[in-house]
Amino acid sequence: MRNCLFTLIAFSIGASVGFAQRISGELRLRVTDPTGGGIRVIGTVVGQATGVDHTFETDENGRFTLRGLPLGKYGLTIRSEGFSKKVEFFEVNSQLPLEHLVMLEILPLATTIDVRAEDTLLDPERTAAYLPHNALEDRASAAPNRAVINLVNTQPGWLLEANGTLHPRGSEYDVQYVIDGVPLYDNRSPAFAQSTNIEEFQSLNVRTAAYPAEFGLKLGGVIETASDQDVHAGFHGMASFQGGSFDNRAGFLSLRYGHARTSVTVNGDAMATDRYLDPPVEQNYTNRGASGGVSAVLDREWSAADHTRAYVNRRNTTFTVPNELLQELAGQRQDRDGAETFGQISHTHVFSSHILAQFRAMARDTNARLWSNNLSIPIRPAQDRGFRESYFAGSVAAHYGGHELKSGVEGWFSSVREDLGFHIVTYRLGTLRIFDRDLPQDFHFSGRSAGRTQSGFIQDAWHTGNLHLTAGLRFDHYRLVEKEQAWSPRLGAAYQVPHAGLVLRASYDRAFQVPAIENVLAASTDQVQNLGGQGAFLPLVP
Structure with missing residues (x-):
């Protein structure tokens, strides 16, 4: 039997999420103390639209590499004993590695954490x-x-x-x-x-x-x-x-x-x-x-x-x-x-x-x-x-x-x-x-x-x-x-x-x-x- 062709024409309006894994990026993270020295920490990377919810631990130099991240927006949370909790946001918009530096601050006697809202769900770049x-x-x-x-x-x-x-x-x-x-x-x-x-x-x-x-x-x-x-x-x-x-x-x-x-x-x-x-x-x-x-x-x-x-x-x-x-x-x-x-x-x-x-x-x-x-x-x-x-x-x-x-x-x-x-x-x-x-x-x-x-x-x-x-x-x-x-x-x-x-x-x-x-x-x-x-x-x- 010979082969058949389907001509696909698609038009969609709405909030679509995700991105193909063949087009994915890489996060190269380094976490330091106020003096610039690397420290071991526990962290999480969350992307609402990409379905990513990843917990990780850096090495003794404060480094960690997370591969296969779909293109999109992410929230990053860093925790380490003796330091203030750090919440940041980053965007992966390329297959090339993204270098990201986080500097933690010494935990004061009284701490106020201001969490900034960031929409990681809507993104026009994602079509899967x-x-x-x-x-x-x-x-x-x-x-x-x-x-x-x-x-x-x-x-x-x-x-x-x-x-x-x-x-x-x-x-x-x-x-x-x-x-x-x-x-x-x-x-x-x-x-x-x-x-x-x-x-x-x-x-x-x-x-x-x-x-x-x-x-x-x-x-x-x-x-x-x-x-x-x-x-x-x-x-x-x-x-x-x-x-x-x-x-x-x-x-x-x-x-x-x-x-x-x-x-x-x-x-x-x-x-x-x-x-x-x-x-x-x-x-x-x-x-x-x-x-x-x-x-x-x-x-x-x-x-x-x-x-x-x-x-x-x-x-x-x-x-x-x-x-x-x-x-x-x-x-x-x-x-x-x-x-x-x-x-x-x-x-x-x-x-x-x-x-x-x-x-x-x-x-x-x-x-x-x-x-x-x-x-x-x-x-x-x-x-x-x-x-x-x-x-x-x-x-x-x-x-x-x-x-x-x-x-x-x-x-x-x-x-x-x-x-x-x-x-x-x-x-x-x-x-x-x-x-x-x-x-x-x-x-x-x-x-x-x-x-x-x-x-x-x-x-x-x-x-x-x-x-x-x-x-x-x-x-x-x-x-x-x-x-x-x-x-x-x-x-x-x-x-x-x-x-x-x-x-x-x-x-x-x-x-x-x-x-x-x-x-x-x-x-x-x-x-x-x-x-x-x-x-x-x-x-x-x-």
Whole structure:
């Protein structure tokens, strides 16, 4: 099946919050006493709109670096025994590190603290919705494999279909996940792929419009997660366990050790449930599922200008497909399993106070299988599919006056394999016709194909007074079963009316979108005609 394009034109008026984690800044804090000597303190950084609520401790020199801060306004509170409490506000408006110095005063016998009110909720620069940090900590999910999905479903413009499939603004299978800056374009719902473990991440944001040019290929909606990238000295650990109805059990364990400028983290999780998918009947037949995973993270701060992060993850999932009543009486059992091995590495280098570069690489191997016993009815399907993917990206960001410039290139190299077959056991169940007689009783498809995609972008964000303008241009070249390319311009404007507590927004997004990678080879062959169906042959380019 050829690919389809959705031209997205979005216009929104209202107070929108959050900003994409691929466009985030860094706070480099130093706290001193009145003589200029560094001191160890406890502090918090809070951003109402960005969902950030971070508690930290400086080192003995009074220094602390907080990475991955979405662009926006923040409140900073510093406390230390023997010194007056300090409350300040700062704004992160660039990807370049922000140097911030705080000088504490000796605590007098009588203290009066004047807290200045500052609005950190409204900001015309933010166009994504950041979920509050406490929503990630206090998430309520009946199924542990759907924590991220259920949180995203609370945001406007998202619809949750059966079996945990998200539809942003009614779009079908056009959700892009971004894990620590690396985009993933396959279907991440529970029935298709490995679930995202929310315990590993400290922030989550979603967006459905006003996409910067660095986002592409799937723009029905973007779900972005980011993990803690700070180096914490000493040994730290966290464990959580949950249980619920349908025999839900889940557990998570994280261990971290930090020394000097190096931090190592090891995470492990497991879950099991008797209601993995949405059952077709109330009795919830054969609906068991289990999954487990392990990951490791290495953070290394080489110097004030260089930071490297490496991440590896292995996850497996197995579940049984829930039966209808007749299938349960017949003794049907259909099993599905999947596995994914994922690794990525990123490096950030600060050339000067105005220029920063980032480099990322990722490789992963994903597979899924489905098989049926001989009692399956009315059809006995079997499938074994998977793909391998490698990703490379580089970008340069610059701050010049009121402009935030960024340009970059990305490349994907993939290898897709598919093996799909079925045997029709019966064309009728009693008087009810299930399949047309012209449909072949047996079908089998097997294929392999290599693909590659290259992209480049340039974008600018300009801020003056209450007006914020963005512009960008993206180029994509796609090759997998089809070969197409396109240019995608992006424009956006936001104007803040402070006294009314209002932000007016308008945006234009032209998107070049690729098809779902699941079963793309079978859908693009002439064999689909042998099944009596018709494919939708829509052009990829606008």
